Amino acid sequence: MIERLLARLPRGARAVAVGGIVAGLAAFWVALPPLHLRTPIPSILIGLAALALGGYAISRGVKRLGWGAVVAGVAGIGLGYLATRSSVDHLDQVVVWSALFAAMLRYATPLAFAAMGGIFSERSGVTNIGLEGMMLSGAFFGIFAADKLSSWPLGLAAAALSGALFALVHAFFAIHLRADQIVGGFAINFLALGVTGYLFIDTYAGEGTPPDVPEIPDVHLSFLEGWYFVGPILGQLNLMIWLAFATVLLSWLVLFKTPIGLRLRAVGEHPRAADTVGISVYRTRYAAVVLSGALAALGGAYLSIGFVNSFNQNMTAGRGFIALAVVICGNWRPFQAAAFALLFGFSSALAQRLPAYSESAAVLFQALPYVLTLIAVAGVIGRSIPPAAVGRPYKKQ
Amino acid sequence: MTETPPEGGGKVENPRQGGDYAPSVAARVAVWHKAGGIAVPLLTTLLAFFIGGLVVLATTGKNPLTTYKAIFEGSGLNWFLEVGSYEIGIPWTESRVWFPWDTSFNSFAALNLQQTLIVYVSLVLTGLAVAFAFRCGMFNIGGQGQYLVGAIVAVWIGSELPGLPGLLHILVAIVAGALSGAVFAGIAGFLKATVGAHEVISTIMLNYVALWVGVFLFGLGGPLQNDNVGGESVPVSNDVLEESKLNVFWGDPLLQGLHVGFFVALAALVVYWITLNRTTLGYEVRAVGFNPEAARYGGISVARNYVLAMAISGTFAGLAGTLDILGWQFRLNTNDIFISSIGFVGIAVALLGRNTAIGVALSGLLFAALLVGTSTRNLDPEIFRPELASNLTLLIQGLVVLFVGADVLILYLFGIRRRARQRQART
Numbered sequence: 001m002i003e004r005l006l007a008r009l010p011r012g013a014r015a016v017a018v019g020g021i022v023a024g025l026a027a028f029w030v031a032l033p034p035l036h037l038r039t040p041i042p043s044i045l046i047g048l049a050a051l052a053l054g055g056y057a058i059s060r061g062v063k064r065l066g067w068g069a070v071v072a073g074v075a076g077i078g079l080g081y082l083a084t085r086s087s088v089d090h091l092d093q094v095v096v097w098s099a100l101f102a103a104m105l106r107y108a109t110p111l112a113f114a115a116m117g118g119i120f121s122e123r124s125g126v127t128n129i130g131l132e133g134m135m136l137s138g139a140f141f142g143i144f145a146a147d148k149l150s151s152w153p154l155g156l157a158a159a160a161l162s163g164a165l166f167a168l169v170h171a172f173f174a175i176h177l178r179a180d181q182i183v184g185g186f187a188i189n190f191l192a193l194g195v196t197g198y199l200f201i202d203t204y205a206g207e208g209t210p211p212d213v214p215e216i217p218d219v220h221l222s223f224l225e226g227w228y229f230v231g232p233i234l235g236q237l238n239l240m241i242w243l244a245f246a247t248v249l250l251s252w253l254v255l256f257k258t259p260i261g262l263r264l265r266a267v268g269e270h271p272r273a274a275d276t277v278g279i280s281v282y283r284t285r286y287a288a289v290v291l292s293g294a295l296a297a298l299g300g301a302y303l304s305i306g307f308v309n310s311f312n313q314n315m316t317a318g319r320g321f322i323a324l325a326v327v328i329c330g331n332w333r334p335f336q337a338a339a340f341a342l343l344f345g346f347s348s349a350l351a352q353r354l355p356a357y358s359e360s361a362a363v364l365f366q367a368l369p370y371v372l373t374l375i376a377v378a379g380v381i382g383r384s385i386p387p388a389a390v391g392r393p394y395k396k397q
Numbered sequence: 398m399t400e401t402p403p404e405g406g407g408k409v410e411n412p413r414q415g416g417d418y419a420p421s422v423a424a425r426v427a428v429w430h431k432a433g434g435i436a437v438p439l440l441t442t443l444l445a446f447f448i449g450g451l452v453v454l455a456t457t458g459k460n461p462l463t464t465y466k467a468i469f470e471g472s473g474l475n476w477f478l479e480v481g482s483y484e485i486g487i488p489w490t491e492s493r494v495w496f497p498w499d500t501s502f503n504s505f506a507a508l509n510l511q512q513t514l515i516v517y518v519s520l521v522l523t524g525l526a527v528a529f530a531f532r533c534g535m536f537n538i539g540g541q542g543q544y545l546v547g548a549i550v551a552v553w554i555g556s557e558l559p560g561l562p563g564l565l566h567i568l569v570a571i572v573a574g575a576l577s578g579a580v581f582a583g584i585a586g587f588l589k590a591t592v593g594a595h596e597v598i599s600t601i602m603l604n605y606v607a608l609w610v611g612v613f614l615f616g617l618g619g620p621l622q623n624d625n626v627g628g629e630s631v632p633v634s635n636d637v638l639e640e641s642k643l644n645v646f647w648g649d650p651l652l653q654g655l656h657v658g659f660f661v662a663l664a665a666l667v668v669y670w671i672t673l674n675r676t677t678l679g680y681e682v683r684a685v686g687f688n689p690e691a692a693r694y695g696g697i698s699v700a701r702n703y704v705l706a707m708a709i710s711g712t713f714a715g716l717a718g719t720l721d722i723l724g725w726q727f728r729l730n731t732n733d734i735f736i737s738s739i740g741f742v743g744i745a746v747a748l749l750g751r752n753t754a755i756g757v758a759l760s761g762l763l764f765a766a767l768l769v770g771t772s773t774r775n776l777d778p779e780i781f782r783p784e785l786a787s788n789l790t791l792l793i794q795g796l797v798v799l800f801v802g803a804d805v806l807i808l809y810l811f812g813i814r815r816r817a818r819q820r821q822a823r824t
Contacts, residue, residue: 129601173799182536182538183748186744187802191796193788193791194789194791321602324598366612367613370605370606373602378588386595
């Protein structure tokens, strides 16, 4: 097992390039807490090393990673220099690593849930623009059921059910009626916005959800308390964050290590061929879309009863679309997608803390996921290749 | 020398069956499409309103018809029903002539209708923005972003450049706003044409880029935040200058009367129809929309048409943002940017209007009436709570989009009826 993992590590020029990227990050890191060196010279030296490593890798034909190292080196020098110019107070206020990482996990969790849902749906060949709406319905019905039935597990169940129902509508129009999947998904977003808003006003009369709704509990790991750095991050995380890790792992196992996953991917790549060998295209797609709705809704429920403990109209505010971005940037693969969920979560966490420097500039950080996705679909960093049959309705013969 | 067309306008009758022959499959499909062109949107709307009515009945126990009537009156469309004998002034003259409807300031319906038509302006334009891209085979979800970019540029130009003569200032702002929308949408078209990036993904992402850039510009400490004394804590732009505001031709300028941008929207409908149906560009755009491969084979540059179609789409949406700013909003605050969803409603307008000029003109009116009729300002809270009603609007919009997307549903129902008839005939 360990040997197999070791065999997958980069070698030769690739390893050099990865080393260059790490060096580039380190160039920035030395200027930040807890080290915060006050002169830019170490940053510049380490950054130059990153440039050299990157240049070597490029000369050996490892283009993409090599250029990554060069970019990391340049960015490391620049950011490291800026950090040495800013006051230590500000730095200490913004860069609290453990708090940043904990916040990153909190922001990444809803994205990860919805993105896994998106991967299932799109891998089976059904585009799911409706992730946003399914998430929103999960957020509302999660808190609604948790409040009315005074139980958070029932809240989660109701959330998953509501997301699955919206997904079922989407699936019926996309699969049986062969409607345009983007139009259908878009309609789901409108519908979910209307339904949740309507019921929210109707039940809570504009006064907001009550403050004593049962919440999804945190998991206290007391044995981690004394551990440096890891303790404050992992010691007290919401249950849903751990479930998100599990979901990512399970998604990968199901999609790439089981016959079910193979069938699902076959349906998304070449439905006719899958049909020929006896896989029911319709049934597979229905299952995948309904599952995607349930997962997205769980992400939404985490928002309402795990994270902020209240609901507001349109509270997902585009997170479903970021999840879509995560799916695309992550190349329709669970682990890569999870990495992007973490990256986008980190940018949100940073945006929350940057106002110490400049309130307006922090706002621009919120646009980062979208810009990165644009760059990704433009094919600048790696080519994102969707499943071959995604978005195309299948007609049985 | 002109050839005389064959008798009967070129129609060839089936020689085997004389005049009474069964239409071919293609002809039948064409009839369905034609019938679907009118019937499907109408049925869709009725069905959506019916379901919306059921929701009203089930949740509040109120009569849905009373609610819909209140919404109708809130939209001011009842103005057309109150026919009487009134007078209207002729522009640029002192004379007044007879007019069937009340244009005086004391007509409530007229006040409401002005609001509806103000929203109508932006809905028609964002609807056209979606429709034009559709005709080229692209789904432009980015109407919202293009609208915002147009609005941002209009605020910037409208509030700067003091001393420029009024009309010129307005023209500069409008051209700049529309162009910025074109460029912004052009990015998505360019990405599709060059690297094949799906326009849905790129326009969604561009929407949020526009949103956050707007929030950055007008937010606290942002570069375009207002420079009023004591206004540092208000995240709002400067007001546009007095001379760059559009003329109000109906109603009181202080009470948000109808601005002349209304005629721009009407002109845009005509321009849309002419461009699509009477120009080479429109022919190429439609050819690419029908079948890009065939168009390419026929010598049409598909890539060029993708970029152009998106840019023209963006022009319409950017124009919508510009006219809203110069016509009645006069400023942008960050909350408006978050809440605004005109560009998204434009998608529903285009879909329901079947991407035709006349369809957009009609469905735009429907959605404008719904939006305004359910607003807090216009809906009678005694009859139905506006907060609820605005969500009802969203619900109806969603249903409309859902059903319109499923033409197959209609064909399917046709099929069931035909099969049932055949079964009957057999037994």
